[in-house]
Amino acid sequence: MQISVIGCGYLGAVHAACMAELGHDVVGIDVDAAKVASLSAGRAPFHEPGFEEILARNIDAGRLRFSTDYADLADAQVHFIGVGTPQVPGGYAADLQYVDAAVDSVIPYLKAHPDGPTLVVGKSTVPVGTAAALAKRIAAAGDGVHLIWNPEFLREGFAVQDTIAPDRIVYGVPADESAARASQAVLDAVFADLLERDIPRLVTDYATAELVKVAANSFLATKISFINAMAELCEATGADVTELAEAIGFDDRIGKKFLRAGVGFGGGCLPKDIRAFMARAGELGVDQALTFLREVDAINDRRRDHAVELARRAAGGTFLGKKVAVLGAAFKPDSDDMRNSPALDIANTIAGQGAEVVITDPAAGPKLAELRPDMTVAEDAHAAAAGADVVMLLTEWRQFRDLDPVALKAAVRTPWIVDGRNALDPAAWRAAGWTYSGIGRP
């Protein structure tokens, strides 16, 4: 089937390559000419395990191409929308200008297809009510053109795997029964390979589909802030939050996942999605339903301040004249995404308070050096730690989890480690002569 993917960022580029991997003929459209040039040359513009391989393979097979010209999507039957929905500048609500622009640009090319309806398929994360409004504009383009809302649940670092083998697929379909049936059949054909593997597919209305996405991210953010709140209690009592998380996680109603206490959640999604959800609830007059998310957000912010305090204590009460090595710049391992990264935020704060900060990240390092010439970016952990008074592990890359405390001790001025992700074995580091300071653990 001929498919277009509009918006080729972390979500869209991976989606385009994965759709080609499923055998479809795909064109990815983006307004960023540099990104399109990089993708067209088979070079991933961001770090995502496994992505570059499927990108290059499908370009070579002639099933995948990228363009800045919307005219190149004219023959596609299915148009996925994956443009960004960041926070509006200075506010909490989602900025829909990119979704609106993408829809405006695709509308002139929407026409009924000989093989059934033409579909616009929304994947971007949007406030509830957006799909219904877009559906009206799309329906005005002509008969046989419909909108399905198909939220995306992929995690960065696992994006390829999550796209090809998701936990579930959700379709928000039009209220009109025959439009719903016909458009569902087209999207089923796109995902035929996944559906054959019995991946659950839930069909619902637009509003439910939109809410499923923000509800899932809100639940995940709440789990993280819950365990970070428990870390605050553990710190006040000398208890160990990692043991607490393990013990409650044995109850499979709770589960072990997403209970890693630390410097909290960041990235291009969880923080802005819970804020946009609160803003939308306010517009709908049900803001009270989500006041708990304010606390989730506040707990998350506090963890960053707390990490700064742990480092200040380690530095002897002041950062002035002290060198701090920061291990990690990306918001999570196996990604080079630094959007709302706790690691980078903490590094900025510490630098702003007078420390000499040297930062290193296995994937984000080169991008950081380019974007932030004011920062000292080191090649690896040993180079960053040379002469440091404090070492902070803020993104739990394997390279950092596997560090040898004896070897690293030889590089630093003072062997004091702040483990902001509880990723290290405190006993091993203490045995090697380090002062170990974790999050919510003695």
Ligand SMILES: NC(=O)C1=CN([C@@H]2O[C@H](COP(=O)(O)OP(=O)(O)OC[C@H]3O[C@@H](n4cnc5c(N)ncnc54)[C@H](O)[C@@H]3O)[C@@H](O)[C@H]2O)C=CC1
């Ligand atoms: N990054 C992720 O892991 C996931 C993201 N999402 C959602 O997907 C959406 C996209 O997120 P990301 O890929 O992370 O953002 P991104 O910022 O990496 O990519 C967005 C892309 O859209 C392009 N764009 C903007 N306006 C355009 C237009 N009018 N026409 C064509 N292209 C245009 C930009 O140049 C950019 O390349 C957001 O709504 C996000 O919440 C959902 C699930 C996972």
Ligand SMILES: O=C(O)[C@H]1O[C@H](OP(=O)(O)OP(=O)(O)OC[C@H]2O[C@@H](n3ccc(=O)[nH]c3=O)[C@H](O)[C@@H]2O)[C@H](O)[C@@H](O)[C@@H]1O
């Ligand atoms: O909407 C989105 O964009 C995506 O947002 C998250 O995915 P992602 O942001 O890639 O990363 P996560 O693995 O969820 O991690 C988010 C943040 O939480 C932190 N985290 C995660 C788990 C945990 O136990 N503790 C914790 O602090 C991570 O370090 C990271 O900063 C969701 O997990 C995806 O399902 C969703 O599709």
